[in-house]
Structures are given as C-alpha cells and as structure tokens.
Amino acid sequence: MSKPEPLSPDLLYSHCDISQFEFDTTADMPDALGLTGQERALEAIEFGVAMTRTGYNIFALGPSGAGKREAVSRFLEKIASSKPAPNDWAYVNNFASPNKPIVLRMGAGRAGLLSTGVNALVDDLKGAIPAILESEEYKKRLMSIDAEYSQHQGQAFETLRLRAEAKNITLLSTPSGFAFAPLREGEVMKPDEFNKMPEEERERIKNIIGELEQELARIFQHVPGWEKDRREQVRELNREVSENAVGRSIRDLAGLFEGNEPVRTWLDTLEADLVENIGLFTLDGEEEAALQAQSGPLGMGSVDLFRRYQVNVIVDNRAGQTREPENGNTDSDFIGGGAPVIIEEHPTFTNLIGRIEHVSQMGALLTDFGLIKAGALHRANGGYLLLDANRVLREPLAWDALKRALRTKRIALETPGDYLSLVSTVSLEPDTIPLDVKVILFGDRMLYYLLADADPEFGDLFKVAADFDDQIDRDNESDLLYAGLVATICRKEDLLHLTPAALGRVIEESARYAEDAEKLTLEMEPMADLIREADLYARQDAASTIDASHVQKAVDARLSRNDRLRERSLETITRDIIMIDTEGEVVGQVNGLSVLSLGQASFGRPSRISARVRMGGGHLVDIEREVDLGGPLHSKGVMILSGFLSAHFATSIPLSLSASLVFEQSYGGIDGDSASAAELIALLSSLSKLPVAQHFAITGSINQFGQVQAIGGVNDKIEGFFDICARRGLTGDQGVLIPHANVKHLMLRRDVVDAVERGMFDIFSVETIEEAVELMMGREAGYRNERGVFPDGSVFERVEVQLTKFAQTQRAFNAGDREKR
C-alpha cells in the first residue's frame, strides 16, 4: 500500500463561482421567501394549515436564527389574506346577572356597529326621556297614580281615625309606629283621670283600643302591597311612555342584526333595562354622584352611569379590507377581509387568554364586563397564532392555559388566582368563547423532543412537526437562492447591497458556518450579522455597495474580537507551558486535536495524548474517565480501542495488557470520540516501542475494524495545529491527518491554504488506522499475510509480539503463583 498523498489545495477551500451571478449587486435580485430549501417543512405547514381537525397544530422545529417564524408568517399571510375575516366578539352587560357578562358573536366589522349604535341610542334617550317625563301628560298620570295610592292609604287611615274619634279615641304618631289614646275634652286622658273611671268603663275603652289596634295592624300589613302596586303602576307608566322612544331606536339597531339571535335577545334585555331604569336619564348632579359612588366600576371615572349599556368590543376584525354593510346584507353573511395572523411576543398567561382588569375604589378592587381585555387567542380566533415555545414554557401557567384552550376549543377568561383556585372572592364569570385557531409553535429540536417525551398532551395537540433543515446543498441554484435571501435582508434592514464578489464571500462563510464545503447554512441570523457588520465597514469607506473586502474585514474583525482566548491558548503552548511538540519523534505520544467553544469564540487546540502499557489483565485505563473528566462518548471511544486491539492482535491468546491513556495537561472535561484515532496511535506506539512523528497531529474516530470515521469541527482543529506550527515556524514537514470523510467539510482559512500551496503544511486524509500509522510512525503498519502473520518489522508485528510476550509472562506469572501456593 502506498503512502497517502497530502490533499491538494483546491480541496481545502471551495470557492464560490461568482461568474454565475449575472447581476451587478444583490439589489437586482428579487426577494426570496424564507422557506427556500425547506420543502419538507413547507409541506408540513401546508398540511397543518389545511387540516382542520382537532389537534393539528404545528410545531416548527429547527435551529434558532433560521428565520422560521418570519418565513412561516409570510407564508401564512399569503394564505390568510384569501380567507374571510372571522367573527367580531364583544362582551356586554348581563342585566340579570352582572357578574356573568354575555359574549356576542357578530360578523367581521359588526361589533363596532353595535357599539356605536348603542352609544347613539343612549345619547338620543338622554334627550328624549327627560322630555317625555317632563311632559304634562306624564305628570298628570303620575299624580293620578300617587293620588290613588295616597287616597287608598289615606282613606284607610282616615276611616280608622274617624271611627276612633267617634269613640273618643285619638290616633298618635310614636317614634316607631302609631298608638291609640282615649280622649277627654279633646286631650289625651291623664292616668289619674283614667284610673278614676269605673272598672267597666276602663275595660270598655281598653277593648275598643284593642280592636282599633288590630284594625291598624291589618292596614299596615296591606301597605307594602299598596306600595308595590303603586310602584308597578309607575313602572308600567314609564314603560308605556318610554317604550316608544326606546323601542323605535332599538328596532332600528336590531334590524342590522337580522339572523343573529343572541344579539337580538340582548337588545331585548337592553330595551327592558332602559325602560326599567329611565330614572337614570333624569338624575341631577348630586344624585348621579351618589349613584356613581354605589355603582362600582359602572360609575368609574367621569360620571357615566350609562356604562352598563356599553358594548365592550374585544375583537374587531373591521380593520383593513372590511367593507361597510350593504342593503340587504345581514350579520351572518357579512365578510371582511383576511384571517388574522397574530404573533404574540410576550405570551404570558393573561396575554394569551385575556384578562379581567380591576379598578381600585374605596380600597376594594372592582370590575365589570367593560374591563375584560382580549388575549392573543381572542385576536387570533379564526386565524393563526404564532408563538415561541420557549417563551410560552417560561411564563407561569401559560403553557397549561394554552393547552386547555386548544383541548376544550374554548377561551375561558380567568385570573391566575382563579385558575389556581387560590382565591375565592366573587369575580366575573364571563361567557366562554368558542376557539378555532391554528397555533404554530416555534422552538429548537431539543425542546420539541423534550415536550414530546415529557408532556403526554403535546402529541395530541401538536400533531404536525414542521422540521426546518439547517442546511441546504450547495450548488449554483442554491447560490442564487441565497442571493435572494441576502437581497431580502438588505432591503428589509436598509443595508447596502452586495457585489457578486461580496456575495461569494458570504456564501463561502455560510459553508464554513455549516462546516461543510458542500452545504450552505440556513441559519440566517449569523449571516445577517456578517452582512450588517460588512455594511458598517462599507459605509465607513463611503462605498455604495458592500464588496468582498468589506465582508472579509467583517470576518477578520469578528475573529479578532473573539481572539483573546485563542491567543492565550496559543501563547501557553508556544511558551511551553502547555507541552506540545511540533518536531521530533516520541514513543507513546501523539498530538490530538480538540475544539474549544466559549460563547461566540470557537477554535481548535492541540492536546498531547500519551499512552503507557504493561502486562495486565486486558484493561485499558482511561484516566479521564477515572477522574470524571471524560464524557460517555470519550469513554466509548476508548473501549472501542480495546475491542480493536483484542480482535486485531494475538487473537488466540488472552489480551494480557494494562494500558493507561491520558490527555496531558487537560484540566477540563473531555467528550466525544474524535481523539480515538490519536489514542490508538499512542497505544500502538507504546506497544511497538516505535516513535510517533510529532510534526503531525491527528483527528478522527476509530471503529473496531480500524476504520477512521468523520468528526466535527475539522476546520477549527486543523487551523489550531497550524497556528501553533506557524508561531514556531513552519518546517514543511508539519501537517494534520483527518478522516477521509471530512474532506468535503474543508473550508480552511486563507493562510492555511496558502501554506499548503507553498508546500509548508500538509493535510492528509486517511481511511484506516494503517494509513495513519504509516504516516505518523514512518513505517509500514502491516497486514496479515496468508499465514496470518504480520510482516517482519512492521508496526503491527511488533505490537503483536509485545502482546504475546505480555500473555506469556502473564501465564508464567500465574503458574509461579500457583506453585507458590
């Protein structure tokens, strides 16, 4: 097998072919919908939107910054604009039970009509009712009723009084009633006079007074009934005189709501209440103030006792394309324009389901139907509600309230206290509102999977997963789509447009961000940041467009801003505080590569990996794992090495090896198996006692068959080792071994590519551990021949010899031990 050749420079960086761009700047490009390259997600959304059955709400999952929400909302707006506007909703006073406000559903744009109609009606009556009640006819009839009542009552008293006087008895008022007293010469009889009377006479007077008292008691018992009759007559009179005025106006209004029975029923109760309370229209200032003080929020603020008749429109879909009602147009067929697409940025419990506000009056918190405020669910009812899943889950009670509304398909207005049954004070119990809304939640994949796993209701309520990809294949077509996305960002944010060269750099950075030369990232926020920063530099240069140099300057500046940690890391290595050899050969020591990610900074850093072996019981000791610094994936990688060794060498004898592996001078946690190739090389070197070239670093994971598998962060890792070598001076021998599968991910920095072009730095791709061994140990790894043995002098032959020795020694040691016993 021939020694692997280093990769050619053109494989290290995939340039964007800007010749394909036939525009001068991205200003010439049309806007691109954010769903570019998201056909699967788009199909899911189309399906979810079209499916009207319960539970087919949508969870749009994908990486943050991918523009999911913007893309979906733009897509929905297109669909929504072609749909009829949903109903208006309004809360009105329940005159029979004011704590149970009535909800009214009306066609789009109709609630406003009802509200203005009722207000106009009340205003009209403010003028008409006093005029009616001041009329001569009304006064006469009222006096007639009063006279009848007075006569009725007075006659009864007068008759009794006359009867009493005929018997020389008078009727007197007492502080708490009436009393009869015997008279003598027109004055109440004195006790002495009475006592001087004969016994029979005293008894007679006593009996007469007793009878009169019984009669008076009967009259009193009738008084409430007479008073009730009088009130009823007055009420009937009021009804009669006001019905014309009230009824005529209400009939006009009710005509606008033909076919809407709940509205017409409420208008009937409104009419009855107006007639019952026509006194409200004739109050003077003092009476109004007194009534206002008693009436709570109904009299809140300025003197407005007619608040009870107001219509609290909580959802008004009149805006936009609503047309005014036409002749013959009825409430049921009135159609406005467009279903709502609501984005709730702050999805608290009350912002979602609405709230019942209170006002403080005389130290008490009071409320009424007019203080009911709509939530996002109300506004989105009949349309679409877009929510950030993470924010909903962070807000207390919001998630449960949302699920309950979706499950019951109703919006029940409650305070958080009521919801948790924490308070038992009397509050409003408004009618619930039927809910027909499509909720689209946005979140990352982890959140989706967590919810799916932890919340049994989630799957029932969000049956459609719109899985947004974070990458698209990179080709000429996608480059053009990307140009459209960039153009959209520039227009939306009023940024300078990009030249083709600048766009090419952005596309290359997109591939770099995707860690794949053959892909472009769809996480547009980092790319938008890059364009914004390039825009700043372009404006500082007084340029009219963003050029490639501005993009490069933005890339360099961003690296520089985040460079402190990388610089410190490099410094500790170049000052030999962290020991990394980049020249010479050492047995059992290999340069591995890792990536450090801290905030926005992410960079590669070499690590010295060492291995020591001795006879033992076949155990590989992963020192990182022993001290709990190694993660499970790292431990898995080390165990795979054990599998490789035991299956590859001396298969007929026990593996009598004890080995220890360590990341030298590593004081933080390590995870991932990307160092397993380096660890295997270190082990093989230690077993074979053959040195490893220190001018190489290697990254890659190993399987049990010795194949080198792909890893992440390949660009950062290569650049990390390159930076160390460059600081110490490139020798021309140095280089990095990477898995062959990672070649397609290479988007290396310009200086690295330059060094490779100049022959000062090499990058090798390897597919097997044998290739890596040969490169790093400078000697054939060895393949078993037809006799099943490795070639003499090969690395693997020396490893197998060493392992056989360990086994023999182990056997001898065990035999001696038995003899001793």
Added chain:
Amino acid sequence: MVNETDKQNPGDLADLPVDHKILVEADTLTPEPQAIQFAARMAGALQARLAGCFVENQALMDLAALPFASEVSFGGTVKPFQRERLEREWAAQAKQAETVFAAAAAAAGLAWSFEVRRGKPIFSMLEAAAREDVVVLNPGARLTPAGDLARAVRAATGEIHADVLLTGRGMRGEGGTRRTPDVTARGTLVALDDMTSRGEACCAVAQSLAERAGMNFIPLRTSASSLSDVADLLRQLAPSLVIVDANAAIFAQDDNVARLSTAAGCPVYLLGSERKLTLVSVTP
C-alpha cells in the same frame, strides 16, 4: 375687596330685623335631612339663623302612663308602649336631628341653635317663633289633621307674623321625576299674585329673593280661587319654589294648605301677613 353692604339695595334695608331665624320642626318623626338642608339654604338666602326645635309630644307621655298602653309598629305589630323606651327613642332622634342640623348649618356657614321642648307638636314649636321668623313645617311628616296644620299656619302667619315654609310632601316626585329644590341653584321661583295689594307685596318679596338666589322669577297673576286651577298652572311651570300670601283666598278651606303643598311638587313659602321687604342683595 367688595363689602357686602356696598351692593345692598338701600330700600331693602329698611326693616331688616336684627336677629331672625329659620325655625325648623324636628319632631318625634324622623327629621328629613333634605328638608333641613333646604331650610339651611333658605336661612343662607335670608341671612337668618338656623334654629331647630324637637318637640316631645306630651300626649305620648300621658298615653305611656296608661295601664294598657300599646303601639302598632310600622310593620303592623302590636307591642306595649313604655315610657322608658319612648324617652330613649326621643333622645336618640333628637340627637340625630341635632347632628343633621349642625352639618347643614356648617355647610351653609350659618349660626344655629337646637332645642328640645315637650308639649303639643307644632304649637309648642310656635312658642319659640317670633315676628319675621320663618317656620318650616313638613306636612307629610306626621298624622297632622289638615285642620291642625291650617291652624298652625294661621297662628304663625296671623298671630306671630312669621312666614311658613312647607317642605316635605311633593318635594320628591315619583318614578323618574325627582326634582330637588335648591334656592341657591338656578331654578324657577313662582310667586302667586292674586291681584291684591298683598299679592303684589308677595311678588316683590319673591322677586327680591329670586335675584338674591340667582333664580328665574315668574309672577303668576291669577284671580283663580280654585286650588285645582292654581295647581294646574303651577305644574306647567315646574317651579323650584312657590311663594304665596298666607291669607290668599285659596286658603279659605283648611285643608288647602296641605293640598297646595302636594300639588306644587316643590316647597311652598307662605308669606306672613305683615312681612316687609327684608331681603339683602349680595354677591351670589
């Protein structure tokens, strides 16, 4: 700063009494705060002292001493009528009435007094009345026979030469037509002019009071002697206050005093037979 007397009409000052009062009946029945407040306003308008008189009915004390004395409550229950309880209730009512007086007087910035007498209702109070006083009676507040009311009015106006203000009945309409009399607010003051010299004098007093209180003044010149005719005319005008000569022909019948009070729908001011122009014009 304008001295109040600078704006006085010299003619009005001629017979201004040194100390005259508005004497308000606050007897055993619940004193109506509205009546007291109205009296306070009148006192303010007339620059008079507000005087309350609570009369404990001696007849009730006599009754309470009888062995079988009992009373029928407003709820229709017959119960023993006891002197101790009666005195407690009087004391409580008098205290309550005095409190209302104090508040009304304070609100109007008036001097005030309050006394409790025992004797015959109305007539005991009249013992405290003097010439040029205004006696405020509430015809609807007791089971006062029309004859007694008429006699009391005659005694006050004819013998004592005081004026009488009838409040209470008719001050508050029924249904939706409540009308609060307020002589300090803009309203209509109607004076009945029966085409006699006394009627003319009555109009002059009324006009002076209307100007002082900032009210609209309407002289109602009529020779009608039928109470129902007068009542019809008054209802059309919807006055806030009616002033009429106490010796007008329409009061020939005893019960017409009470009936006019009801028919007017507002307080009725009965001008005493010898009352002169005593009003003072000041800045409203």
